[in-house]
């Protein structure tokens with residue numbers, strides 16, 4: 350979208366025909382890209398999509414933004430990136446610029462992607478150009494866009510970096526050239542690990558504050574008044590999305606090759622992954638204060654997406670929370686304007702009204718989407734466990750994380 354809006358002709362290649370058809374019909378399947386923004390660019394021919402690899406021959410530059418998940422054994426799964434690199438190698442031509450944007454461990458571009466592309470008989474850095482440039486989008490965010498977020502770029506050679514800068518300079522306002530693809534790859538991991546570790550720090554503090562009967566949210570707000578040397582992170586029910594819970598383990602895996610255990614990453618993962626259990630224990634205690642057991646209680650979960658204002662359910666801690674509540678006999682329903690149903694759990698979002706909120710033994714706020722009437726919930730629910738500091742009330746019926 351950002352390239353097309355800068356007037357660059359864009360071809361999108363995907364393995365899934367229905368996505369290609371949707372784009373060619375001017376219909377966006379990505380939540381924070383409205384069809385009204387996509388449609389005109391498709392209509393005037395600036396954006397087109399295809400499943401046909403042969404079409405990449407005509408492109409001047411190829412940007413790879415494929416998924417980089419973990420395998421069942423929590424090891425990097427580069428199969429999509431390397432499979433695409435093989436398909437690309439068969440069509441590579443002299444002068445092509447190839448940029449990898451998928452989040453990955455340092456060394457992927459040089460040691461994994463380049464050798465596959467060189468099966469074409471062409472040499473990286475000599476016959477074609479190769480660089481890494483991390484994707485830094487934060488879905489749902491509007492104050493920083495792909496065009497305005499500085500773009501880090503590391504080429505295999507200085508000429509590769511320069512060529513990649515020429516490309517991104519067409520659409521991005523600020524370019525940040527770095528000395529190698531490895532620096533660019535590790536930059537992205539540092540950014541995500543920084544978030545994971547700092548979220549774990551405040552999650553641990555939230556568990557301590559719970560025991561000490563101190564309001565962790567007040568502590569964080571007060572600390573955030575320091576104008577230097579501090580940046581606020583908020584506790585929550587655990588990490589979600591496909592980046593923060595996954596990407597740091599790309600580095601853990603790579604570090605083992607160098608006989609180093611990345612303890613901060615492991616520790617943060619451990620602390621963050623125990624948050625759903627802690628949050629459910631809080632629900633149990635809240636019900637207990639009313640002489641009720643979770644077993645048999647009606648529980649309304651508000652917000653199940655992994656973060657506010659998106660419909661993304663990947664790795665959402667809400668799923669684990671619902672499972673744990675059910676395992677203890679809770680009768681769980683949920684409300685989420687962004688997620689109409691959870692087929693795996695056999696649940697559909699229920700309407701939220703003062704009457705429906707009142708019917709439940711406890712309301713658990715897991716994700717605080719904008720537009721939910723928190724005051725109405727504060728007024729009508731009988732007992733609330735607020736994991737996001739969303740409820741504007743300090744009434745005794747509100748249990749805050």
Ligand SMILES: NC(=O)c1ccc[n+]([C@@H]2O[C@H](COP(=O)([O-])OP(=O)(O)OC[C@H]3O[C@@H](n4cnc5c(N)ncnc54)[C@H](O)[C@@H]3O)[C@@H](O)[C@H]2O)c1
Nearest residue numbers: 363364365414415416417429432450451452484485486488
């Ligand atoms: N989405 C984000 O907010 C975000 C932010 C920063 C970094 N990233 C990184 O960007 C990369 C891509 O993430 P995403 O969220 O766009 O992933 P995604 O799961 O949405 O996948 C992107 C597309 O790749 C297609 N695809 C999968 N395998 C394919 C193949 N072999 N050939 C052709 N198409 C194929 C899928 O159909 C999908 O449309 C990941 O490395 C991710 O970590 C994503």
